[in-house]
Amino acid sequence: MLDIGSSKVACLIGRKDPSVxxxxxxxxxxxxxxxxxxxxVDLDAAELGIRQAVEKAERAAxxxxxxxxxxxxxxxLSSRHLRVQTEFASGAIADRDLKRVIGSSLTELSEPDYxxxxxxxxxxxxxxxxxxxDPRGMFGQRLGVDMHFVTAGIGPLxxxxxxxxRCHLSLxxxxxxxxxxxxxxxTEDERDLGVTLIDIGAGLTTVAIFRxxxxxxxxAIGVGGRNxxxxxxxxxxxxxxxxxRIKLFYGSALHGARDEHEQIPCPPVAxxxxxxHAPRSRLTSIxxxxxxxTLELVKDRLxxxxxxxxxxxxIVLTGGASQLxxxxxxxxxxxxxxxxxxxxxxxxxxxxxxxxxxYAVATGLLRHAFEQTGEAVSGPPDLSGRRYQRAxxxxxxxxxSVQWLKxxx
Numbered sequence: 001m002l003d004i005g006s007s008k009v010a011c012l013i014g015r016k017d018p019s020v021x022x023x024x025x026x027x028x029x030x031x032x033x034x035x036x037x038x039x040x041v042d043l044d045a046a047e048l049g050i051r052q053a054v055e056k057a058e059r060a061a062x063x064x065x066x067x068x069x070x071x072x073x074x075x076x077l078s079s080r081h082l083r084v085q086t087e088f089a090s091g092a093i094a095d096r097d098l099k100r101v102i103g104s105s106l107t108e109l110s111e112p113d114y115x116x117x118x119x120x121x122x123x124x125x126x127x128x129x130x131x132x133x134d135p136r137g138m139f140g141q142r143l144g145v146d147m148h149f150v151t152a153g154i155g156p157l158x159x160x161x162x163x164x165x166r167c168h169l170s171l172x173x174x175x176x177x178x179x180x181x182x183x184x185x186x187t188e189d190e191r192d193l194g195v196t197l198i199d200i201g202a203g204l205t206t207v208a209i210f211r212x213x214x215x216x217x218x219x220a221i222g223v224g225g226r227n228x229x230x231x232x233x234x235x236x237x238x239x240x241x242x243x244x245r246i247k248l249f250y251g252s253a254l255h256g257a258r259d260e261h262e263q264i265p266c267p268p269v270a271x272x273x274x275x276x277h278a279p280r281s282r283l284t285s286i287x288x289x290x291x292x293x294t295l296e297l298v299k300d301r302l303x304x305x306x307x308x309x310x311x312x313x314x315i316v317l318t319g320g321a322s323q324l325x326x327x328x329x330x331x332x333x334x335x336x337x338x339x340x341x342x343x344x345x346x347x348x349x350x351x352x353x354x355x356x357x358x359y360a361v362a363t364g365l366l367r368h369a370f371e372q373t374g375e376a377v378s379g380p381p382d383l384s385g386r387r388y389q390r391a392x393x394x395x396x397x398x399x400x401s402v403q404w405l406k407x408x409x
Contacts, residue, residue, distance in 0.1 A: 013027070
C-alpha cells in the first residue's frame, strides 16, 4: 500500500493472519518531493521518494513488491449521485439484474475528462419501494439504484500512474485519501449514525461523509499544513524550515493566557542578520487565521452541498496537520459539533510512530485492501475515458439483442 502525500511517502506491507487478523509486515517512509496538493508536478523527484519508501518497506518485510494500491488526493475529487431504473421480466431479482442496472449507471456517467474511482450502490428500489439494501431474491418488474460515484480529473491520474510505472510497479487499484483514512479511524457506529472525516494533509484538505454505513460525499480543498507554515514564515520573517519547527514546538490554534509575555526565537532569513524574537500571541494569531479560514471553507462547502445537518453531529480529524495544538477545540467552535482526533486501529504490529493521525491514510489503504466494500468497479481506474462509452455506443441492433438474451435467460 502506497500513500503518496505532499510531505511524505509511506509504503506499508501486510497480510491477513487467521490467528490475529491483519498484520503489518513492514513499513518504509521517505520525504515526498515533486508532489503538490496530491498531484505529481516533478516526475523524477516523485519517483525517487516512491522508490525509497518501497525499498525500505521491502527490506523490513523481507518480500518484493510488484503491485501497489495507491491513495488519490486531488483538488478535482468530487462526488456525483445518479439514480437509474430499468425494467426486466417478472421473477426473482438475480445478480445479472443488479449488474445490468449498475452497468447502465456507469455508461450514463461516463465523461472523457474524468475517471471513476469509486462506484457505490447507496440505495436499491424495487417497483417504487426504496430503502432496500440487497434486492436479490425479491420479486418485481422495475429495479432502480441510487449510485454514488467518486471521480477525479484524468490528467493528474495519468501522471500518477506513469510515475508508479517508472518505479517498475503495477497500479492494482486506487482509493481516495479520506475514504482510505475512514477505513482506519472510524467506528461502525460513527459510519452508521453520520460522521464527517476531515483529513488535513500538508498540501490538501479532503473530506468524507458517511451515513448508514455508506460513503455519501467526498470533497477536496487545496489548502493544508504547508499553507500555515508559509504564513508563519512570512508573518515572522523567518525561513520555511524554521517556520515548520516553530509551528511544531510553539504553534497553537487557540490563544493562551501567557501568549503576550512569551517570546519565540525566530531565525533570520539572511545569515548575517541577528536572531529576532516575536511574541507567541503573534504566532497564534497567524495560525488561527489560516486554520479557521480552512475550516470555514469546509463548512461552507458542506452547507452548499446540503450536507451540514445530514452529516451528523460527529467530526473526526486526521492527517499530520490535525495534530496542531488547539485545532480540535477550534473545529468544535466552527462546526458546533463533537470532534475527536482519529488514530489508526485494527492492524496488529503498528508501532507508536504509525499509530498516529498522519498515518491514517496509509493504514486505511491496508485495511481497505482486505475488506469487502461492495463497490461496482475494481482494479485500476479507466484512464482512457472510453471504456464505458464503448459499452454504451458499440454494437448494432442484433448484437444488443443477443446481449439482452444472455442477461435475461
